[in-house]
Amino acid sequence: MTTDMDEMRVSSDSVVPHEFSGAHGNRLNASIYRGGAKPVLFFHGGGQTRHAWDNAARAVQAAGYTAIAVDLRGHGDSEWVADQRYAFDDYAADIDAVARKVQETFGGQRPVSVGASLGGISSLVAQYEAGQSLLSALILVDVTPRMRRDGVDRILGFMSDRMQDGFGSLQEAADTIAAYLPNRGRPKSLDGLSKNLRLGEDGRYRWHWDPAFISGPHPVNSGKLRSDEYRFAATRALTIPTLLVRGRQSELVSEEHAEEFLELVPHARLTDVSGAGHMVAGDRNDIFLQAIMEFLDGLGAG
Template sequence: MPEQTIGEDVIYYAVHRDPEACHTLVLIHGAGESHQVWPGALRNLPGATVYALDLPGHGRSRGRGRSSIAEYTDRIVNWMERVGLSRAVWVGHSMGGAIALWAALHNPEWVAALVLVATGARLRVSPLILEGLRTDFPRTVELIVEWSWGENPPARLVEEGRRMLLAADPAVVEGDYRACDAFDVMDRLGEIRAPTLVIGGTADRMTPIRYAEYLAAHIPKAELVRIEGAGHMVMLEQPEAVAKAIRSFLDRSGCSCDSPGLWKDPL
């Protein structure tokens, strides 16, 4: 699978190319995760070229984790430059959604649209988790896993999620959660001009559905899709429902390569 060296980082990514693609998507995972949190229904989305990357220090990527949402955003822009992408639909889960929001505010020329999955305009983290990631990583992972799933999730997926977090560098995971805790763009959402799809699970305990509702109410070109019974890992719990929502969002634009409409330059 492809890798891209950028300074001290080696960024791993998977890519699926549809020969008739009208859209380019970049999938951005959340805190302590990797590109594997994106199910095949999204990584192989029809009508799209889809990139799913591992952030520095995560999954198969090498390098150090970052301490702020802004630093992660800058690295993704660097990576897009290296792989020849000029604009894309930024699809972010949790911390990845914060990264996508930051890009829409600070690097809008790189953002064709946003898909914000189980995230919020502010991502305050419980001090119990922040302290626990430093002092008792395994026990804190169990707490995160407990809060990450909705109603009756498949045991196999829960176990895979647990293994992914336990395999991560505790310092990187702690840095991710501290970056989330410092993130707050609640007062700036009205500046975002990119068309936006917000997806939230009604049983999400990490970023409750009210977070998604706030985003949809305050981003000018936003719409909200609620996934009933899903938790924070909504795209794994109900992949077809999430993929359907994203496909519908993209289809309403026509082809982003030659149709203004939804994809009109947000600048």
């Protein structure tokens, strides 16, 4: 049996499965891409899984870092929490627990966090609640404290539309996604899609996340982050190196929102990714990887 240190730091080309304990003792599954001494955490967006980061994590690993991609609570292989607490506050608390464990394992070294949407804003809040002592740097992927309400509603509408009934096949799910994202090319294989779906006993495929994330008593849009004042306070407080990666065709983060973010965090950098919407890493992974690798290199070698 390997120790935490062995799993996270031994140099290898392999990907190691790992389990973290969340803020409330909830199990969080992760993949550790073992590499160098500098840890980089990856937190996906709502409705996704840690596998959304496979390509990015491998690239970061190859560059000499240890990449750690985590399934957020209620997503992927992580535990569906019994009390159905899925507010941003709860995700931030889990990120705090993971980051502190990683910091302990890496000799007190604070990790970098790469967070898309849900994972990004939760990382920002975790850093705020920790008094800026949790992370060494932050990469926000298409998320800012102010977002387009119509874009948020469209995404939540798509996620909730089939969350109970599911799909009769992977192909049916692929067709539904293609209709929602007509500008994205269809994948040649459905293998990646299968990681985002669960096959039920009734033979139908459903999204790989707990429906209570949207429809439960403590859904994602509840908690302190409903307050504009709180979100802006957390953003203004950022002191660590920060990169905002925005999809130029984003349905959530407008150009004005990005400019507002830079006014709130004057030391932050912005990369606008042409040809990408909200799902930046999936739409233009090449440009996304270039942006985050240049940012990480600027922090010093891992």
